[in-house]
Amino acid sequence: xxxxxxxxxxxxxxxxxxxxxxxxxxxxxxxxxxxxxxxxxxxxxxxxxxxxxxxxxxxxxxxxxxxxxxxxxxxxxxxxxxxxxxxxxxxxxxxxxxxxxxxxxxxxxxxxxxxxxxxxxxxxxxxxxxxxxxxxxxxxxxxxxxxxxxxxxxxxxxxxxxxxxxxxxxxxxxxxxxxxxxxxxxxxxxxxxxxxxxxxxxxxxxxxxxxxxxxxxxxxxxxxxxxxxxxxxxxxxxxxxxxxxxxxxxxxxxxxxxxxxxxxxxxxxxxxxxxxxxxxxxxxxxxxxxxxxxxxxxxxxxxxxxxxxxxxxxxxxxxxxxxxxxxxxxxxxxxxxxxxxxxxxxxxxxxxxxxxxxxxxxxxxxxxxxxxxxxxxxxxxxxxxxxxxxxxxxxxxxxx
Numbered sequence: 001x002x003x004x005x006x007x008x009x010x011x012x013x014x015x016x017x018x019x020x021x022x023x024x025x026x027x028x029x030x031x032x033x034x035x036x037x038x039x040x041x042x043x044x045x046x047x048x049x050x051x052x053x054x055x056x057x058x059x060x061x062x063x064x065x066x067x068x069x070x071x072x073x074x075x076x077x078x079x080x081x082x083x084x085x086x087x088x089x090x091x092x093x094x095x096x097x098x099x100x101x102x103x104x105x106x107x108x109x110x111x112x113x114x115x116x117x118x119x120x121x122x123x124x125x126x127x128x129x130x131x132x133x134x135x136x137x138x139x140x141x142x143x144x145x146x147x148x149x150x151x152x153x154x155x156x157x158x159x160x161x162x163x164x165x166x167x168x169x170x171x172x173x174x175x176x177x178x179x180x181x182x183x184x185x186x187x188x189x190x191x192x193x194x195x196x197x198x199x200x201x202x203x204x205x206x207x208x209x210x211x212x213x214x215x216x217x218x219x220x221x222x223x224x225x226x227x228x229x230x231x232x233x234x235x236x237x238x239x240x241x242x243x244x245x246x247x248x249x250x251x252x253x254x255x256x257x258x259x260x261x262x263x264x265x266x267x268x269x270x271x272x273x274x275x276x277x278x279x280x281x282x283x284x285x286x287x288x289x290x291x292x293x294x295x296x297x298x299x300x301x302x303x304x305x306x307x308x309x310x311x312x313x314x315x316x317x318x319x320x321x322x323x324x325x326x327x328x329x330x331x332x333x334x335x336x337x338x339x340x341x342x343x344x345x346x347x348x349x350x351x352x353x354x355x356x357x358x359x360x361x362x363x364x365x366x367x368x369x370x371x372x373x374x375x376x377x378x379x380x381x382x383x384x385x386x387x388x389x390x391x392x393x394x395x396x397x398x399x400x
Contacts, residue, residue, distance in 0.1 A: 015156050022157060026164050030171045031209070033067045036060040037075075037176055038209040038236040039243075045128055046076045049224035050240060053248040061129065065138045065145035068172050073139065074115040077125035081114070082181075083221055084124070086196040092120075093181040096197050100186045107177030175208050184214035191228050192219040192280040193287075193320045203232040210236030219280045220255035228255060256281070264394040267374065272366045274395040276356045282395075286352065286388060287318040290345050293384040298339050309335060317346055345385055348377055 017025065040060035043049045052060075064070050078092050085091045092114040095103040103110065114120055129138075137144075149168065153161035179201070188199030198218035205212035205226065213226040213234055220228075227234035243249035258278045264271075275282055295317065299310045309331075316324065316332045324332065336343040355369050370392075377389040 017157060019160070022160050022164060025157075026167055029067070029164075030168060032063060033168070033171060034175070034207075034209040034211075035236065035239055036064045036067075037172060038211050039239060040064070041070075041072065041075050042079065042211070043224050043236070043240070045072055046079045047222050048127075049222050049251070049253050051250040051252060052243070056243060056248045061134075061138065062145075065142065066149050067146070067168050069142040069146045070172070071115075071139045071142055072134070073121060073125040073128040073130075076128050077121045077123070078111055078114045080124040081120050083218075086198075086218070087185070093177070094197075095182050095186045100182055103182035103185075104178045107181050108173035110181075111173075111177050176211065180208060180211045180214060184211075188215065190215045192216070192284050193318060194218045194280070195320050195322050197323060200232075203229070205233060206235045209239075210234035216255075222253050223255040224251045225254045258282075258285075259396045259398065260391055260394040261396050261398075262394060264396065267367055267371045267393055269363050269367065270396050270398065271393065272363065272370055274397045275370065275392065276366075277397065278395065279353075279356050282392070283318075283349070283353070286349055289391075290382075290384045290388050291317050291342075291349070294341050294345050294382065298342055302339075306338070310339075313342075317342065317349075321350075341382060344380055344382060348373070348380070348385060 015021075039050075040052065040057060041064070044052050044057065061072060064072075081090070082092055082094075087094050087096045089097055091097060093103050093107060093110045098110070146169065150165050153165040153168075155161070157164055183201055184199055185197045186199065188201045190199060192215065194215065196218055198215040200215045201212040203213070210226045211217075213228070213232060216226050216228045216232070217223070224240055225234060225237045226232075227237060240249055240251065244251060256277050258281045259274065292314070295310060295314055299307055302310055313332065313335050316328055316335075336346055351373055355366065355373060358366060358369060374389040374392060378386045380386070
């Protein structure tokens, strides 16, 4: 009997797939797991950006129990705390605090440590599944699913099923807990200046189902779509749209897109609401339409070493102030003291940000603050700033 069993294992189990077939199967299985994390855990459960049909929701919950052993409430709670305490000592997995090596290679350990924090689960784990199956099976026996997966892999693929199982077990701990939580807050590009250090790792977000567009997500956490630019591709969003077409999902919210009404000169409640709702786009446009042209003009007039200093200053002039260290702050202050136009546009950038910092105040105060900002910006005599202020008046929540 033992010889028969060993022969069964060596012959590839019930499927008897070739190595190529096993590799393809592994890619499919791990991608379904990635889809479960990004669509079900992340966009649906943690941020409520979309609704899923109960059958789809439960399929992903069952699949993740089988392939990762993760409990929905635990994952959601840790992720919500990450957003609430991002880049602080209370962030469960910030490479800015803990170091990139620790988060990249020990991300799963950091996750498990935080799931043991009862306060985190109580405060951040609300509105997650708590039915009979969750209480009696998924949350109670998280090890059982991955044990069943091991047995299935061996039965279906024989001895090579052990390799496939190992890949399945490390896929999420490495790519999600390590790469996204680590590299996604350390290296890459940004379309928007968020208060945290999040980065988009690549514009072609395929391997990790769209999670590569991590900075876009931090800019608009409640958006079901992570892509922002036309050249960015979010595979998770493709699956969501397909599910929606089949009546199996309903998108609740996506990131806003600025609407600018040509010729609109008055600043009213609609203007203020649109500016606040699109504040990430507003600041990105300010960097591109105001700071960049002024910086270019100053470089043309500068001489010697000042040209290089101005070239290196572009990132500092648009960076979120909370992310600027003391040495960089001194360099920036020196440049602003030397170049008056840069000082002016940088000052108006800070003032514009302060408008939505007052969002707890009345609409009338916000309208007056934005009116004053536009009037003063138009009086500076800096053409790019004047044009930006005129366009800002045209912001609206109403589709044209």
